Amino acid sequence: MSSFWSITLATLSKDIRLEWRSKDALNAMLFFSLLVVVIFVFSFDPLAEESRHIVGGLVWVAFLFAAVVALNQTWARELRNQVLDAYRVSPASANSLFVAKVLGNFILVSLLEALMAPLFVVFYNLRVLGPAWQLIPVALLGTWALVVNGTFFAAMSLRTRSRELMLPLLLFPVSIPAVISMVAATTNILTGEDSAHFYIVLLLTYDVVFTTACLALFETVLQAE
Amino acid sequence: MSVSASEIPAANGIISVCNLIKQFGRFAALRGVDAEFAAGKFHVILGDNGAGKTTLLRALAGLAHPTRGTISILGKTPREACREIGYMAHPSLLYDEMSGMENLRYFARLYDISGNSRPEQVIRLVGLDPELSRPVGKYSQGMRQRMSLARAILHDPKILLLDEPFSNVDIHSAREMVGLLKGMRDAGKTIFLVTHQAALLEGVADEFVWMQAGQIAERSSHLAPGVRTERP
Numbered sequence: 251m252s253s254f255w256s257i258t259l260a261t262l263s264k265d266i267r268l269e270w271r272s273k274d275a276l277n278a279m280l281f282f283s284l285l286v287v288v289i290f291v292f293s294f295d296p297l298a299e300e301s302r303h304i305v306g307g308l309v310w311v312a313f314l315f316a317a318v319v320a321l322n323q324t325w326a327r328e329l330r331n332q333v334l335d336a337y338r339v340s341p342a343s344a345n346s347l348f349v350a351k352v353l354g355n356f357i358l359v360s361l362l363e364a365l366m367a368p369l370f371v372v373f374y375n376l377r378v379l380g381p382a383w384q385l386i387p388v389a390l391l392g393t394w395a396l397v398v399n400g401t402f403f404a405a406m407s408l409r410t411r412s413r414e415l416m417l418p419l420l421l422f423p424v425s426i427p428a429v430i431s432m433v434a435a436t437t438n439i440l441t442g443e444d445s446a447h448f449y450i451v452l453l454l455t456y457d458v459v460f461t462t463a464c465l466a467l468f469e470t471v472l473q474a475e
Numbered sequence: 476m477s478v479s480a481s482e483i484p485a486a487n488g489i490i491s492v493c494n495l496i497k498q499f500g501r502f503a504a505l506r507g508v509d510a511e512f513a514a515g516k517f518h519v520i521l522g523d524n525g526a527g528k529t530t531l532l533r534a535l536a537g538l539a540h541p542t543r544g545t546i547s548i549l550g551k552t553p554r555e556a557c558r559e560i561g562y563m564a565h566p567s568l569l570y571d572e573m574s575g576m577e578n579l580r581y582f583a584r585l586y587d588i589s590g591n592s593r594p595e596q597v598i599r600l601v602g603l604d605p606e607l608s609r610p611v612g613k614y615s616q617g618m619r620q621r622m623s624l625a626r627a628i629l630h631d632p633k634i635l636l637l638d639e640p641f642s643n644v645d646i647h648s649a650r651e652m653v654g655l656l657k658g659m660r661d662a663g664k665t666i667f668l669v670t671h672q673a674a675l676l677e678g679v680a681d682e683f684v685w686m687q688a689g690q691i692a693e694r695s696s697h698l699a700p701g702v703r704t705e706r707p
Contacts, residue, residue, distance in 0.1 A: 253587055260584035264573070271572050327570070336568040336626065339536050340585040341557050475540060 257342045261350035266357070268327060275323040275358055279316040283366045286312040291373045301374040306436030309370055310429055314396060317359050318418055321400040324351050325408050334408075337472075344469035348401065355397040363389060379442030388435045388446065391453040395428035398457065402464040405471050428456050489514055490535070490634065490665065495544035497530050497689075504530040506689035507544070512667070512682075514549070514633075517660040519676050520669045522686035528669040529565070531686070532636050535667065536562040548634065558586065561632035565639050567623045571612030575622045576605050579629055586630035597625040602651060616643040624652065628659070635659065637668045641675060649675055673698055 269275055290308050294300075328334040337347060370376065378385070400421050407416035435449035490512040497505040505527045512518055520528045533539035534546060537553030537560070548556040562568075569578045579594035595605040601621040611622060620640055627635060635656075641649040649672065657679050660666055670676070673683060677698050685693045 256587075256589075257584055260581055264570075264577075264581045267577075268570065268572050327572075330571065331569055332564060332566045333568055333570055335538055335562070335564060336582060337585065338538060339557055339560060339562045340582070342585040473540075475538075 254343055254346050257346040258350045258353070261347055262353050265324070265350065265354040269354070269358070275320040276361070278319045278323070279358070279362050280365065282319055283312050283316045283362060284369070286315065287366065287369050287373055301376055302379070302440040303437060305370060305374050305376060306433045306440060309367075309436065310392065310432045312366070313359065313363060313393070314422075314425065314429065316362055317355070317396045317400055318421065320355055320358050320362075321397070321404040321421075322414055322417055324355055324401065325404050329408065334472075344472040345465050347472065348405075348465065348468040351405075352394075352398050352401045355401055356393060359393050359397055360389075363393065376440065378440055380439040380446070382439065384439050384446050384450065385436065387450055388432060388439065388453070391450065391457055392428065392432035392435075394457050395432070395453060395460065396425065398461050398464055399424055399428075402468065402471070405468070409474070424460075428453060431456065489547075490549070491547045492531075492535075493545045493547075495531075495534060495546065496542045497527075497534060497539055498542045503689055505534065505541075508689070508691055510684075510691055510694075512665070514665045515660070515663050516681040517656070517666045517676070517679060518668070518682045518684055519673055519680040520667060520684045520686060521671075521673050522692075526686040527689040528686050529638055530689075532562075532638050532667060532669055535634075536560055536636050538562075556634075558630065559633040561627035561630065561635045563623050563627040563635070563637045563640055565642065567611065567619045568626060569611045569619070569622060572610050574608050574610055575603060575614070575625070576607070578611060578622070579626060582626050583629055588630060593629065594625075597629050598622070600628070601625045601655065602648075617645060617648045620644050621648070621652070624655075632664070634665045635667070637666065639669055639671070641670055641672050653679055 286308075290312075294304070328337075400417070403420040403424070404413075404417050407413040407420060410416045431449040431452045435446040435453070438444045438446040438449070492508050492510045495505050495508040496503060508527070508531060520531065522528050530539055534541055535548065535553060537557060546553055549559060553560065569575075570581075573581070575598055576591070576594055579598065580591065583589070583594055591605075598605040601624050603618060603621055603625070611619060614622065620643070624637070624640060627637070637656075640652060644652070653675055656666055656668070660679075660681075668676070668680075673680075681696065683695050683698055684691055685695075
């Protein structure tokens with residue numbers, strides 16, 4: 251195995267171990283998402299037909315906000331005891347760290363989605379009228395879009411004083427095209443009224459472009475003072 | 476400002492700092508530091524708080540980018556020479572939630588060192604037990620400092636940059652650490668150590684460097700009697 255992937259896997263397993271021991275991010279994300287689901291249910295009390303039209307937006311907004319909690323935690327633990335400096339003085343590639351963090355966040359947010367999706371189905375009395383299997387690529391590509399940019403901007407806002415505020419300020423505007431695609435694709439699949447193919451391709455393009463840009467710029471962000 | 480290796484004068488075997496200026500906004504932490512340090516020697520950096528000691532060490536480690544000036548470590552930039560540098564900062568640079576062995580196994584991977592033997596070896600070298608399973612966050616301050624030193628020497632670097640390694644360490648442990656560092660210097664390592672406890676290093680260090688207001692004020696092979704850590 252190349253040094254790049256060996257370091258990536260070592261960093262990923264270290265992060266999973268730390269999260270497993272503290273459960274900081276997972277607990278915060280779960281409680282936050284649960285609150286959003288319950289509040290939305292009481293606020294709208296929609297019929298099944300209405301649900302299919304609005305739930306795509308509700309699901310992704312809930313996951314986007316919940317992901318921000320995890321993204322802030324990812325880098326916070328690297329700041330304690332200035333551990334990030336130990337990485338910065340090592341010969342390890344900056345992108346190994348970035349890819350490990352993105353994969354870690356991807357696993358966390360995917361786990362959250364897997365736990366919360368059945369709740370959305372139950373609370374909103376959902377039945378998929380379109381090709382349900384297409385929800386899988388939408389979820390995978392949409393989650394990747396959120397975490398790749400989120401991980402990058404969380405690293406960028408690391409050294410700012412109000413980093414919890416900076417992350418959403420930077421992340422949300424950049425995520426608008428991805429969120430529109432995720433919501434439109436999910437709604438099309440749930441209602442079966444239109445094809446989600448265009449939005450899936452759009453999401454894929456977005457992911458490729460932003461992953462490439464983040465990989466190209468991350469070393470600068472990591473080595474910045 | 477990053478500097479390519481071609482802009483740096485060839486200076487194999489020594490560490491040289493040329494007109495080094497480091498500004499944080501309008502505050503200049505380093506104000507034109509010019510110095511050459513012999514390899515294989517024990518250099519102790521002294522000075523008041525805010526004299527620029529830690530900034531100089533961070534610049535040598537490649538963590539603080541010079542506003543102006545150049546640094547050459549064995550003929551390379553600090554980033555290029557990162558495999559030859561071991562850095563111990565004032566904070567531990569360790570994950571509090573993991574044990575010492577787990578920490579070192581992770582940091583060893585960053586230097587392409589696999590397996591348990593090297594982490595175990597350095598943990599024993601600093602006088603700790605590799606079997607200790609409790610997390611670093613529950614170590615005493617002295618144990619944390621030793622583990623931090625173990626992390627810095629994990630990849631057997633030629634140059635050690637140590638920022639206040641004896642702070643909050645009892646005198647017995649500090650003397651043990653000095654003995655360990657003396658052994659490393661005798662084995663050919665170059666050591667830069669920032670401290671306020673210079674008396675511990677009298678007779679061990681090869682050079683005392685006094686910093687004042689971001690510049691090197693004086694260099695001497697011994698501590699002046701009665702002066703100890705005070706600047707000249």
